[in-house]
Amino acid sequence: MVQLLKVLNNSIQKGLMLKRLQKSQDKVVTFWFEKNPVQAQEGESVAAALLIAGVKYLRYAQVSAKPRMPYCWMGVCYECLLEIDGEQNQQSCLITVKDGMHVRRQLPAIEKI
Amino acid sequence: MIDQTFDLVIIGAGPAGMAGALEAAKHKLSVLVLDEQPEEGGQIFRSISTTERLRPEIFALLGNNYQSGRKLLFSFQRSGVKYFSGASVWLVEADKSVSFLQNGIAHQVKANRLLIATGAQERPVPIPGWTLPGVMGAAAADVLLKSSGAVPSGRVVIAGSGPLMWLAASRFAETEVSILAVLETVNFSNYLQALPYLPQALLASEYLKKGFRIKMQLRKAGIPVLSGVHNLRAEGAKGLEKLYFTHRGNSKSLELDTLLLHEGVVPNTKLTQQLGCDHDWHELQSYWYPLLDQWGNTSVKGVAVAGDCGIVAGALTSEASGHLAALESTFQLGKISQKQRDAAAHPFRKEINHHKAVRPFLEHLYRPNPKILVPQDDSTLVCRCEEVTAGFVRQAVKFGALDLNRVKAYTRCGMGQCQGRMCELTAAEIIAEAQGKSPREVGYFRCRPPLKPITLGQLAGLEKKIKAS
Numbered sequence: 023m024v025q026l027l028k029v030l031n032n033s034i035q036k037g038l039m040l041k042r043l044q045k046s047q048d049k050v051v052t053f054w055f056e057k058n059p060v061q062a063q064e065g066e067s068v069a070a071a072l073l074i075a076g077v078k079y080l081r082y083a084q085v086s087a088k089p090r091m092p093y094c095w096m097g098v099c100y101e102c103l104l105e106i107d108g109e110q111n112q113q114s115c116l117i118t119v120k121d122g123m124h125v126r127r128q129l130p131a132i133e134k135i
Numbered sequence: 136m137i138d139q140t141f142d143l144v145i146i147g148a149g150p151a152g153m154a155g156a157l158e159a160a161k162h163k164l165s166v167l168v169l170d171e172q173p174e175e176g177g178q179i180f181r182s183i184s185t186t187e188r189l190r191p192e193i194f195a196l197l198g199n200n201y202q203s204g205r206k207l208l209f210s211f212q213r214s215g216v217k218y219f220s221g222a223s224v225w226l227v228e229a230d231k232s233v234s235f236l237q238n239g240i241a242h243q244v245k246a247n248r249l250l251i252a253t254g255a256q257e258r259p260v261p262i263p264g265w266t267l268p269g270v271m272g273a274a275a276a277d278v279l280l281k282s283s284g285a286v287p288s289g290r291v292v293i294a295g296s297g298p299l300m301w302l303a304a305s306r307f308a309e310t311e312v313s314i315l316a317v318l319e320t321v322n323f324s325n326y327l328q329a330l331p332y333l334p335q336a337l338l339a340s341e342y343l344k345k346g347f348r349i350k351m352q353l354r355k356a357g358i359p360v361l362s363g364v365h366n367l368r369a370e371g372a373k374g375l376e377k378l379y380f381t382h383r384g385n386s387k388s389l390e391l392d393t394l395l396l397h398e399g400v401v402p403n404t405k406l407t408q409q410l411g412c413d414h415d416w417h418e419l420q421s422y423w424y425p426l427l428d429q430w431g432n433t434s435v436k437g438v439a440v441a442g443d444c445g446i447v448a449g450a451l452t453s454e455a456s457g458h459l460a461a462l463e464s465t466f467q468l469g470k471i472s473q474k475q476r477d478a479a480a481h482p483f484r485k486e487i488n489h490h491k492a493v494r495p496f497l498e499h500l501y502r503p504n505p506k507i508l509v510p511q512d513d514s515t516l517v518c519r520c521e522e523v524t525a526g527f528v529r530q531a532v533k534f535g536a537l538d539l540n541r542v543k544a545y546t547r548c549g550m551g552q553c554q555g556r557m558c559e560l561t562a563a564e565i566i567a568e569a570q571g572k573s574p575r576e577v578g579y580f581r582c583r584p585p586l587k588p589i590t591l592g593q594l595a596g597l598e599k600k601i602k603a604s
Contacts, residue, residue: 039269039393041288043280043310044190063284065182065189070283078374079268084551085522089373091268093519093557095275095282096178097171097223098256100520100552109239111552111588115282116221118173 039073039091053123060125068114068125069095069102080104080114082130103128140245141167141217143464144233146224146406147252149177150204150450151442153211154457155250160214162465167244168216169235171223171587175211177254178274179450180204181281190284196309197281200302200450207454225585227251227406231437234597236589241597248437248464252457253403255443258422259557260295260396260507261525262367263515269375273303273397286312289392292378294318294367297501298346300397305349308356315389317353318364318380320398320504329500336496339489365506369394398503401560402444409582410435416575419498420447421508422560423579430463431456439463452490455483508564517565518558520551528562532569539563539578552588555580 042063049064055072062071069080069092079089081103092102097116105126106112114125143159145152148170159166176183183204187194194202211218219237226234231246257272264270271279273293279285286307291314293304304317336343353360361382368379379388401422404414412433413426424446431439441460442453459480466476510517513526523546531545539562542548548562549555563574570577585594 038288040279040285042284043196043286044192044284047189049189063189065185066283066285070279070285074283074285083266083522084520088266089268090266090519091271091374093259093265093271093275094257095271095278096181096256098553098556099259103552116172 038076039078040070042074051119051121053119053121053125055125056127062119064119066119068104068106068112068117068119068123070115071119072114072125081128084130087130140247141165142246142468143167143248143250143461144169144231144244144246145250145252146170146227146233147177147254147442147444148172148175148211148218148220149252149254149442149453150179150207151254151444151453151457151460152177152250152252153207154454155252155441155461156216156218156457157207157210157214158458158461159464160216162461162470164461164465164468164470166216167246168218169222169224169233170218170220173220175208175218175220176204178278180208181278182283183208183281186281186284193280193284196306201281204450223587224406225587225589227410229410229435229438234584236587236593239593241589241593241600243597243601246437247468248439250431250457250460250464251406251433251438251440251444252442252453253406253444254453255400255402255447256556257299258398258401258503259519259561260398261510261515261517261561262369262396262507263510263512264369264371264375265396266516266519267369267371267375268373269371269392270369270394270396273395274299274400276393276395277303277306280306286310287393287395289313290315290390291393291395292316292318292389292391293395293397294320294364294378294380295395295397295507296321296503297397297399298342298497299400300395301346301349303395303397304358305352308353308358314358315391316359316361318367318382319360319362320364320367320507321362321501322504323363325500325502328502329496332496332499336493338492342493342497365504366511367396367507368512398507399501400443400447402447404444404579405554405556405582405586407433407438407440407444408579409584409586410438412438412440414579416573417446418573418575419502421503421564421574422447429459431460432463437467448487448494449490452487455486458483459487505564508561509568510561510565517561518546518548518551518555520553520557521547521549523548523558523562525561525565528565529569532566537566537570537577539566540581542566543580549580554582554586 142164
C-alpha cells in the first residue's frame with residue numbers, strides 16, 4: 023500500500039509549502055487568487071489549494087503586517103482569513119474550492135488607516 | 136429558521152455528536168445537529184466521505200482508526216436527523232436558544248435540551264518564532280492530510296509530546312514526507328510519575344501496543360528521535376528557515392521547511408463558558424473543563440456535554456458519552472423511564488470504563504512541559520491576533536492586572552479574531568506563574584457573543600426575521 027502512494031510531484035519543489043499525496047484525479051477546479059488562475063482538485067480546502075500552488079502565506083498579521091500561514095487547520099486560529107467572493111474574513115481552511123471562486127488576501131489593519 | 140424548537144440541539148458532528156443524535160433519534164426525539172465543518176466526522180474522522188470518494192489512496196493510508204468512522208457516519212446519514220454543515224454557533228443562551236451563522240445568514244433555534252459536543256483543539260505551543268509561515272500543529276498537519284490530502288513538501292521536524300504527535304509522525308513516516316527528526320519535549324521525571332499508573336493502563340493495553348508499534352516503525356524508517364529536547368526556537372526571515380534547540384545540554388540546530396508542534400489537545404470550552412457552566416482546572420493537563428455528572432449534565436439545567444470538550448479521552452469514549460448524554464435527554468423529556476435509561480446505558484459505561492484505564496498513565500506521561508506552557512523568552516508572541524508578547528503580559532501583571540480579564544483589558548491579549556482560542560491558556564499560565572499561583576486562580580476569558588465573527592448586516596438580518604415572526 024505504501025508503495026502505491028506516489029506523490030504527484032516526486033521531487034521536492036523548493037519553496038512549495040504543501041504537496042498532494044494523492045494521484046491526480048480527473049476533476050480539476052479552477053479559481054482565482056488575486057488575479058491569477060489556480061488549479062485545484064475537487065474536495066480541497068481553499069487554504070490547502072493555495073499553499074499547494076506555491077502561495078507562501080495567506081494573511082498579514084494585524085499589527086506588524088508580517089506574513090502568516092494557517093496553524094490549526096480546523097477553524098480555531100483564524101490565520102487562514104481571506105476574502106472569498108467579496109466576503110471578508112472567510113476561514114479558508116473550512117471552505118472547499120469551487121470553480122470560478124474569487125479569492126483575495128486582505129490588507130493588514132495598518133494599511134487601512 | 137426562527138424559534139423552531141427541537142427536543143435536542145447538538146452542537147458538533149464528531150463521534151460524540153453523531154452518536155448522541157443516533158441515540159436520540161432512536162427514541163423519537165426531534166434532533167438538530169449543527170457543525171461548522173463542511174462535512175460530518177469532527178477532527179478524528181475529518182472529511183471522511185470526501186476522502187473515501189475522491190482520495191482512496193489516502194483513505195487507505197489513514198488506516199483502521201479513520202476508516203472505522205464510516206460505520207458511525209453511515210448510520211448518522213441514514214438516521215434522518217436534521218443536520219446543518221458549515222453552521223458556526225456564535226451565541227448560546229441559558230434559555231437554550233442557539234444562534235448560528237450558515238452561508239452568511241444568521242439563524243436562531245430553540246432547544247428543550249442542549250448537547251455540546253464541540254470536541255477539542257490542539258494546544259497552542261508558544262515557542263519563539265511559532266508565527267512564522269511553516270510552523271503549524273502536528274495534529275493540524277494530520278487534519279490537513281484528512282481534509283485536503285496535502286502534506287508538507289519540504290524538510291519536516293516534529294517536536295513536542297503526546298499520543299497525537301506520535302500518530303502524526305507515524306502517518307507521515309509511511310509517506311514520502313521527509314522527516315528530519317522527532318524531538319520529544321517530555322521531561323524525564325514524567326516517566327517516573329507515570330510509572331505507578333502503568334499496571335492500570337495495561338487493562339487498555341491496545342493503546343500501549345499502538346504507541347510501541349509507532350516507535351518501532353519510526354526506528355525502522357531510520358527517523359532520528361531525540362528525547363529530552365528543550366528551548367525550541369524557530370527563526371527565519373519571511374518564513375521558517377532554522378530551528379534551534381538544546382538536547383542533553385548541547386545546543387543544536389536544524390535547517391528545515393516545516394515545523395510541526397504538539398503538546399496535547401485541550402477541550403473547546405467556549406460554549407460552556409459562555410453559558411456560565413461551572414468549570415475546573417485540570418492540574419495535570421493544564422486546561423479548563425466543564426464539571427459534569429455521570430450523564431454529562433453541566434451545572435446549567437438542560438445543558439449537557441459529551442466527548443472531548445468535557446475531558447479529553449479520545450474518540451471511542453466520546454462516542455459512548457454521546458449515547459449516555461442522549462439517553463439522559465430522552466429520560467428527562469419523558470420518553471423513557473429511569474430504569475430503561477440505566478439499562479440502556481450499561482454497555483456504554485462499560486466501554487468508557489475500559490478506555491479510562493489508560494488515561495492516568497497518559498496524563499502523567501504527557502504532562503505538558505511547564506517551560507513550554509510559560510514562554511521563557513519575553514519576546515515570544517502569546518496572542519497571535521493582536522501580537523501581544525509574553526513580556527507585555529508580564530508587565531501588565533506588574534502593573535496590577537492580576538487576572539486574565541484584567542490583562543485582556545490592559546494588553547488586548549485575547550481581543551482578536553480567534554477570541555482567545557490561541558492565547559488564553561498561555562496568558563493564564565504566565566499570569567499565574569508571575570504571582571506564584573495556579574492558573575485556576577486567574578480565571579478564563581469572559582466569553583461574550585459573538586463566539587464567531589458575524590457582520591452587523593448578518594445580525595440585523597436576524598433581528599428582522601425575529602420581528603417578522
